[in-house]
Amino acid sequence: MLARFVIERWQLTFVLFLLMSVLGVFAFNNITRAVDPHFPIPSVTVIAILPGADAQDMEETVAKPIEDVLQGLDDVLELESTSTDGGTVIRVEFSDWSGDVDGYFDDVVREVSAIREQLPDNLVRLEYRKFRTTEAAVVQLAMVSDTASWRRMEKYADDLVDNLTRYSGVREARIFGLPDPEVSVIINSARLSELRVPSSAVADALRQGGIEMPGGAVQSGGRRLNVKTGGAYRDLGSIRALPLRASDGTVLKVDDVAQVEWGADEQIYRTKHQGNRAVFITATQKDGIDVTRLKQQLDVELARQRKLLPPDIKLEMQFDQSRDVERCLSELGRDFLIAIGLVIFTLLPLGFRASGIVMISIPLSLASGLLVLYTMGFNLSQLSIAGFIVSLGLLVDDSIVVTENIARHLRMGKSRKQAAIDASLEIRAAVTGPTLCWFLLLRRCSIYRVERVLIRGHSLSRSWQPYWLLW
Numbered sequence: 001m002l003a004r005f006v007i008e009r010w011q012l013t014f015v016l017f018l019l020m021s022v023l024g025v026f027a028f029n030n031i032t033r034a035v036d037p038h039f040p041i042p043s044v045t046v047i048a049i050l051p052g053a054d055a056q057d058m059e060e061t062v063a064k065p066i067e068d069v070l071q072g073l074d075d076v077l078e079l080e081s082t083s084t085d086g087g088t089v090i091r092v093e094f095s096d097w098s099g100d101v102d103g104y105f106d107d108v109v110r111e112v113s114a115i116r117e118q119l120p121d122n123l124v125r126l127e128y129r130k131f132r133t134t135e136a137a138v139v140q141l142a143m144v145s146d147t148a149s150w151r152r153m154e155k156y157a158d159d160l161v162d163n164l165t166r167y168s169g170v171r172e173a174r175i176f177g178l179p180d181p182e183v184s185v186i187i188n189s190a191r192l193s194e195l196r197v198p199s200s201a202v203a204d205a206l207r208q209g210g211i212e213m214p215g216g217a218v219q220s221g222g223r224r225l226n227v228k229t230g231g232a233y234r235d236l237g238s239i240r241a242l243p244l245r246a247s248d249g250t251v252l253k254v255d256d257v258a259q260v261e262w263g264a265d266e267q268i269y270r271t272k273h274q275g276n277r278a279v280f281i282t283a284t285q286k287d288g289i290d291v292t293r294l295k296q297q298l299d300v301e302l303a304r305q306r307k308l309l310p311p312d313i314k315l316e317m318q319f320d321q322s323r324d325v326e327r328c329l330s331e332l333g334r335d336f337l338i339a340i341g342l343v344i345f346t347l348l349p350l351g352f353r354a355s356g357i358v359m360i361s362i363p364l365s366l367a368s369g370l371l372v373l374y375t376m377g378f379n380l381s382q383l384s385i386a387g388f389i390v391s392l393g394l395l396v397d398d399s400i401v402v403t404e405n406i407a408r409h410l411r412m413g414k415s416r417k418q419a420a421i422d423a424s425l426e427i428r429a430a431v432t433g434p435t436l437c438w439f440l441l442l443r444r445c446s447i448y449r450v451e452r453v454l455i456r457g458h459s460l461s462r463s464w465q466p467y468w469l470l471w
Contacts, residue, residue, distance in 0.1 A: 007417060007421050007424070017364055020364060020371065021367055023367070024363075024366070024370050024371050027370040027374035028370050031290075031370065031373060031374045031380050032380065033380045034285070034379050034380075034381050035136060035291070035325060035328075036133045036381055036382070036383075038133055038288055038379055039133060041130070041132065042075075043091065043092065043094070044092050044128060044129070044130060044131075045089060045131070046070075046091075046092075046112060046126070047087070047125065047126075047127040047128075047129065048066070048089075048119070048123055048125070048126050049123065049124050049126075049127075050062065050086060050087070050123050051086050053086055055083045055084050058084070058086070058087065061119070061120055062120065063088045066090050066115070067079060069114070070090070070111060072111075073094075073104075073111065075094045075095045076092060076095070078091075078093040079091070079092045079093075092108060101130070105128065112128075132287070135284060136284070137283060137284055138283050138285045138294055138295060138322075139283050139295065139298055139317065139319065139320055140280060140281070140319035141280065141281040141302070141316065141317060142271075142273035142279070142317075142318045143278060143279045143314070143315055144276045144278045144314045144315075144316055145276075146277050148310070148312050150178065150179055153178065154175075154279075157178060157279050157281055158175070160315075161174070161175060163301055164283050164298065167294070167298065168286075169293075170283050170298075171284045171286045173281060174282050175281055176279070176281075177271030178279050184259075185206065186260075187257065187258045188257055188258060188259070191257045195252065195256075195257065197257060201244050202254060205242045205243070205244055206239070206242065244257070278316075288377075291322050291325055292325060292326070295321070302315065302317075324382070325380075329380075331389070332389060335392055339393075339396050340359055340362065342396055343358045344359070346400055366388060369391065398431045401427060401430070402423065402424060402427065405427050406423040409422050409423045
């Protein structure tokens with residue numbers, strides 16, 4: 001029996017406990033930390049955007065052909081689409097959660113790309129997305145300014161995004177709340193009337209000047225040179241220099257009859273930070289990255305970027321995922337101290353020796369759990385911390401029951417070794433039974449099943465509140 005083996009060979013047991021303690025501390029210091037666990041999700045979303053089309057047209061011309069081709073893939077569990085005016089979203093979920101998620105994604109991309117010619121030519125976007133538990137932002141920043149132009153805000157935001165994406169742990173950095181830039185050409189009507197130039201001439205010049213067309217080729221000796229005419233505007237000066245009319249050796253330009261300046265497109269939504277105009281920058285992490293270590297690296301970069309900003313632009317921290325991880329760990333530490341206090345209060349009548357043994361067994365059990373998580377490649381997330389909190393109650397109960405039963409056998413006149421062996425064997429079923437029941441219950445409410453509920457319910461979010469309902 002295991003109990004007899006570890007008690008009779010207590011020297012080996014003592015060495016194993018010391019080794020487990022050291023490995024547990026090593027695992028705690030090196031295990032990756034994140035709010036949500038990292039695991040593959042066999043679900044792919046296809047997003048198609050077609051401005052001007054109503055929901056019925058999107059359903060018939062876009063959603064239906066894509067659904068037909070995706071239905072033929074292997075292991076498809078569920079396929080559904082939602083069509084609205086100007087857009088459609090098709091989600092396909094596969095049944096094999098232990099399968100090759102990247103392979104499923106490649107299959108979807110390949111099949112949809114094969115029928116691209118059957119879809120409307122004026123689709124402005126056809127996007128493929130994976131479901132990831134790491135889509136939650138590591139940090140969300142607010143670039144705040146009430147006086148800076150959108151052009152300046154965009155420049156500093158783009159520089160910040162470029163610097164954040166240089167870190168190996170950052171998957172993507174994005175900007176939100178920034179209106180699309182545009183060039184405003186304000187025509188001087190009085191000047192046009194004076195020069196007898198129609199306003200359509202300005203529009204025609206702008207349209208023709210921005211068209212990029214191949215102009216053919218010129219043979220120069222043994223070299224062939226391609227000629228390109230027109231092209232996209234590089235700056236405001238090229239727009240101002242567009243010719244409208246030439247007469248008497250002079251050229252009338254756009255700058256002579258209009259004011260050209262940077263502007264911004266109409267904002268569909270506006271973002272603010274504490275009531276002030278702001279632009280949001282978010283950074284997401286890659287799988288298997290420790291969010292606390294990544295946040296420390298980003299703090300150094302953000303401190304450097306704040307020094308480069310002008311006085312009228314401020315960079316504020318709006319969300320920090322590492323704080324949630326630290327909060328969960330602090331709650332685990334609080335419950336650990338409560339468990340130790342309960343052990344002391346309950347077992348103190350049996351003596352300091354019995355209380356000390358039970359208090360040692362609790363951190364050793366937590367260390368063994370951390371070591372298993374680390375060796376199996378899991379991270380320390382809010383779900384694993386919740387499991388540790390649940391296990392603390394089981395550890396305290398089991399330790400108290402075993403210790404009190406050993407004390408009862410000692411009062412019967414048995415030796416310490418024999419009392420420990422007999423007491424452990426006597427209640428082994430009562431101790432291991434509830435533990436196995438808890439394990440099977442948590443296995444039933446495993447994260448894979450919870451994630452499927454979340455995906456089907458379209459409630460994938462940062463907080464993952466439905467988890468706690470199942471606990």
